[in-house]
Amino acid sequence: MVNPVSRREFLNLLAATGGTAAALSAGSALNLLPSSASAASLDLLNLGSKQRKVAILGGGISGLTAAYELSKQGYECTVLEASHRCGGRVLTLRHGDLIDEIGNRQYCEFDDEPHMYFNAGAARIPSTHRNLLAYCKELNVELEVFINENKTSLVQDDDMLGGRPIRNIDYTTNMRGFMAELMAKAMNSDELNAPFTESEAETLLNMIRSFGDLNEQDLYSGSYRAGYAEGGVLKHGVQKDMIAFRDLLRSRLGRQMMGANEGDTGPILMQPVGGMDKIISGFLNNVGEQVKYRAMVTSVQVTDKGVNVAYDQDGVRHSLEVDYCFNCIPTHLMVGIDHNFPSDYVKAMKYVRRGEAYKAAFQAKRRFWEDLDIYGGISWSNTKSRQLWYPTHGIHKAKGIVLSAYDYGGGMYHTMMSQDERIEAHLADHEKIHPDFRELVEKPVTIGWHRMNHMLGCSARWSRNLGRGWTDEEETLYYTLQAPVNGRHYFIGDQISMHSAWQESAVMSAKWALSHMDAHVRAELA
């Protein structure tokens, strides 16, 4: 994201740049279709009668991927999970579940029904996340579409229209109209127009008109795309009043509303039917007996022949001698556990920072959003709660769970509050969007991921120059931590990726480590 610039700066900036559409002469596009049409292959050697033991530290997505793949090939796996549950940041909250936030333990009181759940961590699967999707298919995890952007949902900003919420479609339709008007006018400039042939200019102008729904004078004068104020079926539709450009520009949410869904949220998104942890259940259906819960690792010692792991479980110290160890304990916690890792490894472990992320949800007493033609998607506000997610699933059922805060990056704001203060903050924020929000919801849950027991942080953050690329040192540290210690100990998880906070990265990290280990095993057995 580019920072706001002053009027002077931006005029200088424009003056400094060349003519429009330099890219008219750019080369042709390559690699537009993916070269490979399948998930990363994993061709692990089956051990047959050979014996190999593996310790897997942590039962999140990466650890379970390792346990699942290794078990298929005859490895004897033990998964040590510090908490009472597997899944890590894949956490689906239902009736009776514990939210183990340190200093704010809660039990979820949602109604006990299949659709009454809240994906408090991972919540969306992009259609491009092939490795995770391949497991969903293999593990028979049924998927359904997840609605992210919804044109009937709402946008609210105290600075815009006196704080009155408007429809996403009203915002975007009007803004597109004014943008198109600006572009159509721009094409009247000889300088801007010069590079185009007559045919190109025609195509472009027609597209611009279509983009903004301009009138016959190439001006924007409102559009039926935003829906009608009334009528439209049995009588002619009465067009809604146009929103003034000036009013739209009062809100800083424009960059959010008009920016494309980026990267992972651009493609179709999906979710497992019944909760994200159905993926965890899918793995556990195969490797559940290998998991030891409340097993806290106290020591990891790498030797020439393998790895010795010590852990406490229910007050008893245990030890485990294994050939290989896959470790997805967050590196910032692992630094405090006894180990004999080399110093460059430790330096890398200490370098990785952790994001703060905060979410909250309420049970809605009725699906009030459906009365407003809203089925799934996100309403945006310029508040600290930021987002209000309506569930895609459970259409027309009696109740549903609404995500009522998603504060990424500044999660400390809410976690410095008491539970009651957090709840009040969200009620007050969302009353601006739905005036009777306070009466419509109940049974809140909140979760500060940087305070969750055994995690104390959200996704790994490698780069300290966000948006300006990684430094050479960061590159070195990353590849140091990706490589195994003595060929025996592998760090895994989305923390060992350049794209943290996605299940896909956890899976890919595990698959990379497994392939690497496999080469080691094949060499040993050759």
Place this chain on the structure above:
Amino acid sequence: MVNPVSRREFLNLLAATGGTAAALSAGSALNLLPSSASAASLDLLNLGSKQRKVAILGGGISGLTAAYELSKQGYECTVLEASHRCGGRVLTLRHGDLIDEIGNRQYCEFDDEPHMYFNAGAARIPSTHRNLLAYCKELNVELEVFINENKTSLVQDDDMLGGRPIRNIDYTTNMRGFMAELMAKAMNSDELNAPFTESEAETLLNMIRSFGDLNEQDLYSGSYRAGYAEGGVLKHGVQKDMIAFRDLLRSRLGRQMMGANEGDTGPILMQPVGGMDKIISGFLNNVGEQVKYRAMVTSVQVTDKGVNVAYDQDGVRHSLEVDYCFNCIPTHLMVGIDHNFPSDYVKAMKYVRRGEAYKAAFQAKRRFWEDLDIYGGISWSNTKSRQLWYPTHGIHKAKGIVLSAYDYGGGMYHTMMSQDERIEAHLADHEKIHPDFRELVEKPVTIGWHRMNHMLGCSARWSRNLGRGWTDEEETLYYTLQAPVNGRHYFIGDQISMHSAWQESAVMSAKWALSHMDAHVRAELA
């Protein structure tokens, strides 16, 4: 849609218009949220011990709405359906179903599985279609999301990039970039810039940058939003090559790709789980015993006291004396059936024209689109087949049904062909998008709605000045046909709406007629 204009015309047009952003001073927006949060109310009098008979001619959505609502209030209803099935243009094709296209009868050979169906008529329910959605809820029709636009789907045009298909996201990301570049440059113009305050210009420029993902020089130089050519998780992502603006402008599909989803397809779309005709089943669960199939109406005579209807069923002539008649027989067929309607009514019946619409579908032997990260949505091509729809439902199952042609407005092109020629045309068209399409599909069905038995046309077309509004005469004819004959005979269906081709319009038309009749009944009984 605005027609293409010549270079000269558009320069004249631009010269003739005033300064940019005249709308800066437009009034505030009103009516941005719907005034009513529920479906149109229907408060019909319950007859109690009173007797009223009703004939309903045609078992489509409007007829079934009438039968359902009237039955609830004690009316004795008879639904006369000319064909072997109810639903009209709500037609879900499954294993063994007859496609009763005159001159091209087919039986559907899809595999016999719950997800292997093709909604050959109505296929999408917008979240704003409250009246239909209210029936889905009331009739326990389970709904799921329907994916219409999908950024991973494909765009193909022989004139663009040598006919190579590209991703929707490649097209749109690059086009947005160039559009934003054009806008950013435009803001360097004093004339265009003049109306903005410094703060507004900053907000706008920042939004433009976000819209197109411009670089620090406010130029477009490619974007990771289109995905990476490689990497992005375990290694840094390598940005895809930018597509040249000139290349994008070679395709006339730009207006389609960059125009907003308009009107009804802007909001979230849904479909019933298992097929659109689950709505029909929902009605029939309540009023199924009132339907007479293969009952062809031969005469409709309106009297002062009611309506006399004659019909043939299985070679036998029957007659029916009723108090009220609701008629959704297409008006262009009703004109040929014996009746005693007044002349202005007949004039209106004869005025309404019918659209031609053609669809085709294949069974896919495997879900090849999922290998390309495509889950639902539409690929577009500049061919006569136009669209290729991948099913949203049945994710990760073995097979699926793909819509392989949707030709609206020019449906005659394909229906002048034999069945084999139609199929070959679609195979050839879609080989341009998926090179092995021919090998991937089987068991085609095609359907020309203007040749379907008992319909001979798709949606009603009232206005002959499309895009330029209705004439006064058309208004008069429309309201003439909406009004009942003698207060006894009502035409209903999406044909009696200004927004044909949607189930919502059929429902609303029926509800309007029912309310009107109810007033008549209340007056009689008062």
